[in-house]
Amino acid sequence: MPTPKPIIQVEGLAKEFRRPKRIEGPFGGIRTLFTRQYVSKLAVDGIDFTVDEGELIGYLGPNGAGKSTTIKILTGILQPTQGSVEVAGVVPWKERERNARNIGVVFGQRTQLWWDLPLRDSLELIGKLYGVERDRHRANIERFTELLGLAAFIDTPVRQLSLGQRMRGDLAAAMLPEPRILYLDEPTIGLDVVAKERIRAFIATLNKDEGTTVILTTHDLDDVEKLCRRIVLIDGGKVLYDGSVEKLKARYAPRRRLVVQLAEGARWRGVAMPGVEEAPPEEDAEPGTVALLFDPETAASAEVIAAVLADHQVTDLSIVEPELEGVVHRIYAAREAVA
Amino acid sequence: MATVASNPVPAHRQYLLLLHAAWRGQLQYRGNLVLTLIGGVLYQGVGLAFVWAVVAKFGHVGGWGMGELAFLYGVRLTAHAAWTIPFNRLNSMDWMVQRGEFDRYLIRPAGTLTQFLNWSTNIQPLGDLIGGVGVLVAASSAAPIDWSPTAVLYLLATIAGGALVECSLQLGLCGLSFRLQATYALRMNFIDNIMNNFGGYPLTIFPSVMRFALTFLLPLAFVAYLPANVLLHRTGELSVAPWLAWCAPLLGPLLFAAAYKFWYGQLKHYKSSGT
Amino acid sequence: MTLDATLPAQRLDLGRRLRAYAGIARVLSRTVMAYRSNFLVGSLGLLMQVFLLRVVWTSVFPSDGRTTTGGHAVTLGAQIAYSTLATVQFSLFSPWQVSMVPQRVRDGTVAVDLARPVGFNGQMFFGQVGFTLGNAPFALLALPFAILVGGAQPPSSAGTAGLYALSLLGGYLISLLLGSLMGMVAFWTLEIQGILMVYRMLSQFLAGALVPLWFMPGWLRGISQWLPFQGTTYTPIAVYLGQLGGALRAIGVQAVWVLVLWLLLRLVWSRALRRVTVQGG
Numbered sequence: 001m002p003t004p005k006p007i008i009q010v011e012g013l014a015k016e017f018r019r020p021k022r023i024e025g026p027f028g029g030i031r032t033l034f035t036r037q038y039v040s041k042l043a044v045d046g047i048d049f050t051v052d053e054g055e056l057i058g059y060l061g062p063n064g065a066g067k068s069t070t071i072k073i074l075t076g077i078l079q080p081t082q083g084s085v086e087v088a089g090v091v092p093w094k095e096r097e098r099n100a101r102n103i104g105v106v107f108g109q110r111t112q113l114w115w116d117l118p119l120r121d122s123l124e125l126i127g128k129l130y131g132v133e134r135d136r137h138r139a140n141i142e143r144f145t146e147l148l149g150l151a152a153f154i155d156t157p158v159r160q161l162s163l164g165q166r167m168r169g170d171l172a173a174a175m176l177p178e179p180r181i182l183y184l185d186e187p188t189i190g191l192d193v194v195a196k197e198r199i200r201a202f203i204a205t206l207n208k209d210e211g212t213t214v215i216l217t218t219h220d221l222d223d224v225e226k227l228c229r230r231i232v233l234i235d236g237g238k239v240l241y242d243g244s245v246e247k248l249k250a251r252y253a254p255r256r257r258l259v260v261q262l263a264e265g266a267r268w269r270g271v272a273m274p275g276v277e278e279a280p281p282e283e284d285a286e287p288g289t290v291a292l293l294f295d296p297e298t299a300a301s302a303e304v305i306a307a308v309l310a311d312h313q314v315t316d317l318s319i320v321e322p323e324l325e326g327v328v329h330r331i332y333a334a335r336e337a338v339a
Numbered sequence: 340m341a342t343v344a345s346n347p348v349p350a351h352r353q354y355l356l357l358l359h360a361a362w363r364g365q366l367q368y369r370g371n372l373v374l375t376l377i378g379g380v381l382y383q384g385v386g387l388a389f390v391w392a393v394v395a396k397f398g399h400v401g402g403w404g405m406g407e408l409a410f411l412y413g414v415r416l417t418a419h420a421a422w423t424i425p426f427n428r429l430n431s432m433d434w435m436v437q438r439g440e441f442d443r444y445l446i447r448p449a450g451t452l453t454q455f456l457n458w459s460t461n462i463q464p465l466g467d468l469i470g471g472v473g474v475l476v477a478a479s480s481a482a483p484i485d486w487s488p489t490a491v492l493y494l495l496a497t498i499a500g501g502a503l504v505e506c507s508l509q510l511g512l513c514g515l516s517f518r519l520q521a522t523y524a525l526r527m528n529f530i531d532n533i534m535n536n537f538g539g540y541p542l543t544i545f546p547s548v549m550r551f552a553l554t555f556l557l558p559l560a561f562v563a564y565l566p567a568n569v570l571l572h573r574t575g576e577l578s579v580a581p582w583l584a585w586c587a588p589l590l591g592p593l594l595f596a597a598a599y600k601f602w603y604g605q606l607k608h609y610k611s612s613g614t
Numbered sequence: 615m616t617l618d619a620t621l622p623a624q625r626l627d628l629g630r631r632l633r634a635y636a637g638i639a640r641v642l643s644r645t646v647m648a649y650r651s652n653f654l655v656g657s658l659g660l661l662m663q664v665f666l667l668r669v670v671w672t673s674v675f676p677s678d679g680r681t682t683t684g685g686h687a688v689t690l691g692a693q694i695a696y697s698t699l700a701t702v703q704f705s706l707f708s709p710w711q712v713s714m715v716p717q718r719v720r721d722g723t724v725a726v727d728l729a730r731p732v733g734f735n736g737q738m739f740f741g742q743v744g745f746t747l748g749n750a751p752f753a754l755l756a757l758p759f760a761i762l763v764g765g766a767q768p769p770s771s772a773g774t775a776g777l778y779a780l781s782l783l784g785g786y787l788i789s790l791l792l793g794s795l796m797g798m799v800a801f802w803t804l805e806i807q808g809i810l811m812v813y814r815m816l817s818q819f820l821a822g823a824l825v826p827l828w829f830m831p832g833w834l835r836g837i838s839q840w841l842p843f844q845g846t847t848y849t850p851i852a853v854y855l856g857q858l859g860g861a862l863r864a865i866g867v868q869a870v871w872v873l874v875l876w877l878l879l880r881l882v883w884s885r886a887l888r889r890v891t892v893q894g895g
Contacts, residue, residue: 017610019518072611077445079607093607100448101345112443115459116364128356129449130345140344157367178344371808378811385815385824392825392834396683397674528655536666544673 007181007213008051008074013083014237015044015069043069044080045237053180056207056214058224058231062332066237067217071183074215075105088180101130104174108186111166112173113158119169120154123176130177137176144172148202164195171202181213182206188220200226221324233328235335245324252331253322256301258292260308261316271307275299345448353449357457365460372462379466380473383419386539387412387474401544406481407571412539413475414494415563418501419534420467426506427461432513433523439612451606452599484570494570496588501562503591505534507598508557514598514605530557538562543576550578558594561587626731634732639744642714657756660705664764667697667824683828684835691767692855696826698764699851703782704823706746706753707789707846708814713797714741716806728890735883738797742790770856777861781850784868788845791875792817798879801886822848828857842871 021037044066051057061067072078073085076092076099085092092099105112113122120141127137145151148168153161161169167187174182184203188196204227206212218224224231224245231248233241241248257279262268268290270278275298279291294304301319308314387409394405403411435441435455444454484490512526533553542550542564554560560579565587568574574581626634671693675681679690711717715738718724727737769775796813799806818824820843827835827848838844845868852858853865 019610068612072442075446077442077611078609096445096451097448100446101343101347103446105446107442110440110443112446114360114364116367117360121360121363125356125360129348129353129447131348132344132346136344176344178342180343368805371803371805374808374812376808378808378815381812381815385819388819389824392830393670393674395831396829397681399674400670401673524655528659532659532662536662540666540670544669546669 004052004054006050007053007088008049008215009084009086010050010070010074011048011084013044013047013070013073013085014042014081015066015073015078016081017041017043042237044073047083047234047237047239049232049239049242051213051215053213054207054211055230056203056228057216058228059215059217059234060221060224060231060328061234061240065235067234068185070234071185071215071217075103075183076100101177102180104177104179104182106167106170106174106182106184106187108167108184108189111158111170113166113169115159116157118155118157119150119161122158122169123154123173126173126176132177140176140178141172144175147205148172149198164191164198167191167195167199168202171199175206175212178210179212181215183215183217185217186219187216188218188223196220196223203227221328225324233331235332240331240335249322249324249327253327254295254297255293256296256322257320258294258301258304258308259316259318259320260290260292260312260314261286262288262290263313263315264288266313269311271304271311273299273304273307276304276307348449350450350453354453354457357449357453358460361457361460365462375463376466376469379463380470383416383467383470383535386535390539401541402576403541406478406483407567407573408539408541409474409478410482410484410571411541411563411567413471413473413478414497414501414567415471415534415538416467417471417475418498418562419505419538420464420471421498421502422506422509423464423467426456426509427464428456428458429509429513430461430523430527432516433521436516436609437520441609442611445609452602482571490570493566493588497563497566497570500566500588500591503595504558504562507591507594510595511598511601514602517605517608517610533557534559534562538564547578554579558590561590631732631736634730635736635740638737639740639747642741642744643748654752656705657752657759660701660756661759661763664698664701664760667701668694668764671697684832686828686857688828688857691765692857693826694765695767696851696855696857697824698760698766699854700823700826700847701764702753702757702760703785703851704818704821704847706749707786708793708817708821708823709745709749710810710814711745712793712810712813713800714738714745715794715797716800716804716810719800720804724890735794735879738794739790742793746786767855769854774854774856774861777865778850778854781853781861781865781868784865784872785846785850787872788842788868788875791872791879792842792846794879795875795882798882798886801889817843817846820844821846822851826852826857828852842875845871 018038018040021039043064047066047070059067059070069078073080074087074092076096079093087099088102090099090102113119114125117125123141123144124137126132127134127141132140145154148171150168150172153165153169156165158166158169171187182203187199187203191199200223203214203216207214207227214227216223216228228245230244231241232239233248241251266288271292273294276292276294279293282291285291292304292308294301305317308317390400390408390412391405393400394408398404400408441455444451444458447454479486508530509526512522512530516522537545537553538559542553542560545553550560554565565577565579565584568577569581569584569587574584577584671690675690675693681688715724718727718738727734730737769778796806796810799809820838820841822830822838822844827838827844830838838848849858849864849868853861858864
């Protein structure tokens with residue numbers, strides 16, 4: 001198998017926001033014009049990463065971490081203060097329109113569809129605006145209509161669509177010109193479970209069948225867990241972690257949880273094994289359940305289970321993987337404690 | 340390697356596509372089209388009504404009769420309409436920049452200004468156009484003008500040039516919004532207000548300091564007053580050289596080129612919704 | 615909107631009603647402060663308008679600074695004082711927002727207003743009064759500057775000043791009632807921007823805010839005299855400048871208009887209320 005080529009390369013990226021200190025009061029705008037006082041903030045502070053063609057990565061971080069700023073630089077909305085970026089061979093802010101032809105962008109909170117026109121008109125307009133060949137565009141509209149279930153509302157003005165419908169429309173609009181890279185900023189925000197699932201399935205299909213590279217920014221770690229193999233975690237404008245989801249868990253939440261349901265009348269006698277300890281009982285635990293914490297590096301799951309079964313009558317056993325949500329929270333909390 | 344389906348599209352075609360979409364969106368709200376247009380006509384017409392009442396009593400303003408004054412007013416108003424129809428979205432500039440709504444004009448392969456101007460539109464400036472052209476047509480016969488083909492061409496150049504002068508001032512200041520976030524009060528309450536109020540009068544009625552300011556600091560005189568003097572054969576009473584009055588329609592394109600460049604230059608200061 | 619919200623609420627006694635109205639006025643006057651920078655820049659536009667009018671009148675008046683019209687003499691000084699006062703007063707009495715009603719109908723809060731135990735029209739009326747009171751400091755602040763770029767004259771006597779105060783009150787009441795009537799249109803259609811614009815421009819001209827009635831061509835003066843608009847601006851200022859022969863008679867005309875407009879408002883309101891009830895919101 002040939003090694004995939006990097007499609008996004010980011011090196012030493014920094015963005016400082018500097019704005020004149022705002023002067024309040026009458027003619028504040030005009031007085032601000034002549035002020036020399038500035039307020040500055042380093043939103044991105046030396047970020048490096050590369051993304052290979054066909055990857056689907058989660059780009060995570062708490063509010064104000066610098067994720068949106070990074071995405072806005074990659075899409076060509078903002079110019080960085082320092083560093084180099086290449087997206088499919090193009091420096092986004094230098095050749096904004098050329099870059100725009102390679103990418104699709106969806107902002108969860110802001111539609112890019114024409115508000116007063118039926119969804120279909122927006123989709124057709126995009127084909128003309130991007131110079132997509134007519135038959136190819138028509139076929140794409142048909143395909144996305146089916147994949148995203150647009151048929152029921154494609155002739156409705158966008159302003160009358162529900163949030164979930166609108167988001168599906170936005171996704172279709174972004175993907176119609178068949179971009180190589182899709183940036184998604186909070187695509188499932190405010191959606192119900194069914195709508196979320198539908199959108200996740202669509203993203204996964206695109207990535208698998210079309211080989212579209214996807215950069216996903218989200219607060220919903222369910223999205224990430226279901227979709228991404230790799231995540232880049234940033235905070236304070238710096239990369240905190242870059243790698244697979246499993247490794248992140250192994251590093252920050254190494255211990256797994258073995259939940260044991262004892263047979264009726266059986267008594268818990270404990271397990272004497274190095275690296276295994278009993279978890280403090282949970283409040284809503286059923287009577288007769290015991291939870292053990294162990295690190296699979298020092299104690300293999302099979303051995304722990306064998307040790308439990310050797311001494312106890314058990315009706316049920318389950319191993320619980322740590323959830324990404326908890327892991328990420330722990331990382332943020334630890335950083336805050338340091339700061 | 341995946342290839343994209345999009346191909347370069349000529350800028351003017353994209354402009355027309357987006358313009359068409361904006362108008363179709365606007366026409367969904369047919370509501371009280373007629374009353375909105377009448378409102379627009381009256382908004383600009385009330386100034387002329389004042390001039391008319393004054394002339395009815397005193398016979399002139401600054402030595403200009405009703406036909407001449409109406410002609411000046413018509414040129415100014417038509418020029419105003421000619422730029423506000425395609426550029427009415429500039430009104431929303433501050434809001435778009437402050438809220439980070441401008442993002443959407445930076446992620447498609449089409450000109451940022453083209454997308455911004457044609458994201459939606461407003462029919463009210465059409466009222467200005469109706470009013471302006473109406474006044475101009477009525478005044479054309481009343482004012483002492485020799486209507487040769489050259490004069491007609493000069494009038495058209497004047498309207499285009501005047502539109503570009505006003506438009507350039509507004510566009511240039513809008514460029515500053517990328518940095519300052521807010522320029523609306525300066526643009527509309529100050530500059531546009533002066534243009535609308537003072538633009539319909541012969542500058543000879545003002546004190547000389549103001550005449551200078553309205554010619555060289557805020558080039559109001561170039562919008563309609565100087566070229567109107569040319570067409571009305573009144574360049575003799577101007578305090579500037581007659582050739583400058585003749586060349587007045589050229590200022591618009593020059594200023595516009597500068598404002599356009601400036602606006603795009605300032606775009607790099609756009610901060611989106613970043614802090 | 616539920617039906618019972620539109621039923622006439624139980625009436626409160628007078629003292630309580632007045633307190634309620636004062637509260638509404640206070641709230642509205644505060645909203646003005648939130649937008650104070652707009653009003654300050656707006657005042658700049660006002661001053662430019664005043665200055666322009668002075669320049670125009672100065673340029674057209676004969677060099678001896680006096681002219682006669684329809685039998686009575688007007689000096690340039692009086693004319694400039696008129697346009698200065700008229701501009702400031704009209705901007706205070708006739709803001710772009712002529713009534714609270716369209717906004718209340720649009721965002722649905724009209725249902726809340728109707729459910730309150732004080733009359734709807736009273737609430738709207740005093741809300742608008744609060745709005746004017748909130749703006750008044752800006753107008754008073756602009757006035758000395760307006761006099762500086764325009765001009766002023768003292769009232770000819772203490773009696774004139776008293777009549778002016780009376781006539782100013784009449785003018786304000788007529789402005790409020792006309793604005794309230796326009797606001798009622800919102801119960802029939804919400805797209806009233808065009809209508810309000812037409813109203814504003816016609817009323818500005820017919821009120822004499824730009825050209826006093828004495829300088830209007832005869833036929834136009836005739837029309838203006840038979841309409842209520844002149845009572846809002848022309849009448850008080852003409853009384854102030856001593857330009858009206860029968861000041862008391864003019865104030866009497868204002869009073870008649872207040873009565874007529876008030877009756878008209880009640881009539882329109884009863885229709886509007888029926889409409890709200892039938893539609894059920």
